[in-house]
Amino acid sequence: MTTALLEVTDLRVAYGKIEAVKGISFTVEDGSVTTLIGTNGAGKTTTLRTLSGLLKPTAGTVTFDGRPLAAIPAHKIVSLGLAHSPEGRHIFPRMTIEENLLLGAFLRRDTPGITEDIERAYTLFPILGERRKQAAGTLSGGEQQMLAMGRALMSRPKLLMLDEPSMGLSPIMMQKIMATIVDLKAAGTTILLVEQNAQAALSLSDRGYVMQTGAIVLTGTGQELLRDESVRKSYLGED
Amino acid sequence: MHTLPQQLANGLFLGSTYGLIAIGYTMVYGIVQLINFAHGEIFMTGGFGALTVYLMLPHGTSMWLALPLMLIGGALVAVLIALGAERFAYRPLRTAPRLAPLIAAIGLSLALQQAVHNLYPNATSPRVFPQIASGPWHVAGISFQSGDLFTLLAAPLCMVILAVFVQKSRTGRAMQATAQDPDTAQLMGIDTNRIIAIAFGVGALFAAVAAICYGLRYGQVSFDMGFEAGLRAFTAAVLGGIGNVYGAMLGGLVLGLTEAMATAYIANVPGLHQLGGQAWSSVWAFVLLILVLLLRPQGILGERVADRA
Numbered sequence: 001m002t003t004a005l006l007e008v009t010d011l012r013v014a015y016g017k018i019e020a021v022k023g024i025s026f027t028v029e030d031g032s033v034t035t036l037i038g039t040n041g042a043g044k045t046t047t048l049r050t051l052s053g054l055l056k057p058t059a060g061t062v063t064f065d066g067r068p069l070a071a072i073p074a075h076k077i078v079s080l081g082l083a084h085s086p087e088g089r090h091i092f093p094r095m096t097i098e099e100n101l102l103l104g105a106f107l108r109r110d111t112p113g114i115t116e117d118i119e120r121a122y123t124l125f126p127i128l129g130e131r132r133k134q135a136a137g138t139l140s141g142g143e144q145q146m147l148a149m150g151r152a153l154m155s156r157p158k159l160l161m162l163d164e165p166s167m168g169l170s171p172i173m174m175q176k177i178m179a180t181i182v183d184l185k186a187a188g189t190t191i192l193l194v195e196q197n198a199q200a201a202l203s204l205s206d207r208g209y210v211m212q213t214g215a216i217v218l219t220g221t222g223q224e225l226l227r228d229e230s231v232r233k234s235y236l237g238e239d
Numbered sequence: 240m241h242t243l244p245q246q247l248a249n250g251l252f253l254g255s256t257y258g259l260i261a262i263g264y265t266m267v268y269g270i271v272q273l274i275n276f277a278h279g280e281i282f283m284t285g286g287f288g289a290l291t292v293y294l295m296l297p298h299g300t301s302m303w304l305a306l307p308l309m310l311i312g313g314a315l316v317a318v319l320i321a322l323g324a325e326r327f328a329y330r331p332l333r334t335a336p337r338l339a340p341l342i343a344a345i346g347l348s349l350a351l352q353q354a355v356h357n358l359y360p361n362a363t364s365p366r367v368f369p370q371i372a373s374g375p376w377h378v379a380g381i382s383f384q385s386g387d388l389f390t391l392l393a394a395p396l397c398m399v400i401l402a403v404f405v406q407k408s409r410t411g412r413a414m415q416a417t418a419q420d421p422d423t424a425q426l427m428g429i430d431t432n433r434i435i436a437i438a439f440g441v442g443a444l445f446a447a448v449a450a451i452c453y454g455l456r457y458g459q460v461s462f463d464m465g466f467e468a469g470l471r472a473f474t475a476a477v478l479g480g481i482g483n484v485y486g487a488m489l490g491g492l493v494l495g496l497t498e499a500m501a502t503a504y505i506a507n508v509p510g511l512h513q514l515g516g517q518a519w520s521s522v523w524a525f526v527l528l529i530l531v532l533l534l535r536p537q538g539i540l541g542e543r544v545a546d547r548a
Contacts, residue, residue, distance in 0.1 A: 074425040090423040107428040
């Protein structure tokens with residue numbers, strides 16, 4: 001019997017008068033990979049930014065690890081075990097790779113543990129280790145994505161939220177990122193994934209939710225959604 | 240007095256003071272993209288804070304004892320006013336259109352000037368600032384006051400402390416992260432409101448040091464001293480590349496040296512003899528600014544805007 005690590009109920013988020021997320025509910029089971037798919041503007045990124053506190057919901061509740069997140073400011077959420085690798089990577093371009101990783105562990109005080117985790121990030125993504133003293137802005141898109149993931153992992157999160165990790169990447173780099181997600185799951189990290197590449201994302205997901213103009217229109221296991229005719233038509237590019 | 244070494248020294252003393260004030264403009268701009276036009280007045284209140292401490296000390300207290308206390312007092316006043324301004328004037332406007340906090344800054348600048356003018360005893364005209372009794376000294380054809388010596392020690396010391404703080408400390412790294420990407424900094428667990436307040440505080444601290452340099456050099460503080468000094472320091476910050484703390488100090492030195500050289504030597508150029516002297520110093524300072532904006536708009540150490548996108 002699994003338990004919900006994250007439980008979202010009737011969440012609404014608006015930018016001024018425009019409602020971007022219109023009352024969605026979903027759960028992320030402990031130890032699972034859960035994916036939100038949907039086209040541009042469906043509200044996926046807005047949802048993740050609300051979960052990590054950067055946006056304030058107009059209604060609804062978010063319960064993470066048994067605690068309501070409503071009143072918690074963004075900078076305190078990571079310490080609860082919720083890490084967010086944002087869309088567009090958002091690495092700190094004028095700091096080195098190592099400094100970026102250290103910032104991922106900003107709230108941790110256990111220096112030996114931090115050093116150990118930095119080495120683990122370098123094992124996971126050897127290119128980051130080779131370039132540790134280089135400014136992060138000089139990395140390629142795929143390398144920046146690795147850095148963003150590595151940085152999010154530095155807080156040792158219970159739940160890792162990845163927003164469009166495959167965006168703009170070469171097919172080889174994308175496979176590498178997807179393989180890393182599988183590895184992370186095997187190591188016990190729960191993952192909430194937002195992807196436009198529905199095929200790749202659903203095939204490694206335990207559960208998927210399809211978002212359309214701010215609402216969840218369909219849910220199922222990754223395999224169920226991959227077989228669903230409307231999903232195949234709208235998101236997998238099949239006729 | 241118009242020897243070259245003397246003019247270089249004058250430029251250095253002047254420029255160090257500009258640079259110390261410029262750090263406040265540049266740090267705040269680097270983090271919240273706000274030109275804090277009230278920063279000149281924060282500098283001024285630092286001067287009056289230091290003067291107040293001196294006046295409270297028993298008559299005849301040695302300046303060597305008084306100066307550290309004045310520094311603490313001046314810094315305390317400047318930092319508290321800067322933190323108050325950030326908390327109650329700028330923070331509520333953080334998501335407002337950029338013109339709003341800019342206008343708030345100008346309003347605050349005028350309000351602080353008038354408050355000191357009206358409320359501080361006898362501040363309607365300049366008030367005498369205490370001097371260090373020893374000096375002047377003469378070294379290698381340069382004569383300088385004890386106050387200049389203070390500047391010469393304080394400015395590099397402040398700069399080194401700042402560089403170590405920004406590069407090495409945990410808060411310094413958080414500051415860099417906040418400047419580069421405030422939302423993502425929050426995702427790392429950085430309390431960006433706190434970091435912004437610290438930037439205002441550090442800027443005010445350095446402005447208070449500069450105010451003491453100024454008071455010792457000119458022998459007075461006045462309610463409107465922040466206007467001209469602030470404008471020069473802002474020029475220095477732009478000159479060095481706004482957002483870059485090393486640029487602020489460098490810009491201050493370049494500006495100070497340019498002013499000293501121009502006021503001393505431009506009159507020697509045939510046909511320009513009527514353009515020499517102190518009366519023209521502002522003209523040369525802003526001619527330099529215009530040249531930099533035309534030829535290298537990002538400033539001496541600034542990065543191209545495209546890099547920051």
